């Protein structure tokens with residue numbers, strides 16, 4: 582073999598070897614990158630949530646700039662416009678509002694000259710954009726205070742979850758849809774209207790996560806046997822957030838179990854209509870130092886009563902929980918949503934199940950039935 586040929590063969594071998602090493606290492610890098618990208622979304626999200634959390638800014642605007650937001654008031658309309666604009670500013674998709682067209686003429690405290698809206702915004706799913714995790718909270722209030730605990734906290738936490746997810750460049754497999762409902766206080770009209778108008782998507786809603794229990798921190802979620810394993814995985818990052826605000830996955834035989842008790846039942850807030858439509862719907866459990874039901878539905882329900890650390894934490898839990906559920910390989914199990922003897926047409930008042938209001942509140946640590954009498 583001529584020397585020049587030998588050199589040519591050696592050079593070719595070296596080039597081939599290098600190419601295979603590069604392609605091998607690039608495959609390896611892609612694999613590593615995919616994993617570390619997933620990790621870093623959660624890490625980035627927690628970092629934004631802890632170091633630059635805006636939840637109290639959102640709450641301040643709602644309560645001290647806009648103030649009380651009864652259904653049919655100009656304030657509620659202003660709040661919906663503001664929230665819609667903020668979702669656009671955060672970079673969410675499909676931002677719009679949907680007008681509620683059917684409002685009972687006898688709905689209490691309702692001025693029908695001002696239209697009512699649900700505000701909607703999406704973080705689109707990267708693999709299954711037509712499957713959803715819905716994050717909900719009601720943006721209306723009564724007219725006694727400025728609607729801070731009830732339910733400025735739920736709205737501000739949902740909005741901050743949306744902001745930090747977008748900022749962390751989260752690309753969940755399924756769409757995370759944020760809905761701020763109007764007219765909850767006069768009969769859950771916003772959530773009922775949404776479920777009626779979008780009955781076709783309900784089988785594709787993996788979970789509905791509703792916050793409406795005031796300013797204590799989110800401390801847990803109910804789970805049936807079939808959900809336990811998945812929730813252990815989804816909420817693992819939540820459990821290590823802050824030892825002073827622990828998170829418990831509370832096992833129940835049926836998701837409807839909380840209908841039997843007061844509060845947290847399907848009758849009490851906007852998760853109710855989703856539950857009725859067969860969606861695994863959840864009312865975040867909340868705990869903390871704030872007395873319940875005070876100050877919801879009193880003139881004391883103002884910004885200064887809300888614990889900032891609790892609310893920052895709750896916004897982080899919502900973001901991590903929604904992201905984790907949206908990234909599962911499957912929709913959440915619909916098994917054991919209802920107890921067999923309860924039909925979906927039953928309209929159980931969870932408060933009527935408790936002997937006294939005090940009994941109800943102390944058992945369930947919740948505001949809802951305690952304040953809505």
Ligand SMILES: [Zn+2]
Pocket residue numbers: 719731732765793850
């Ligand atoms: Zn409420």
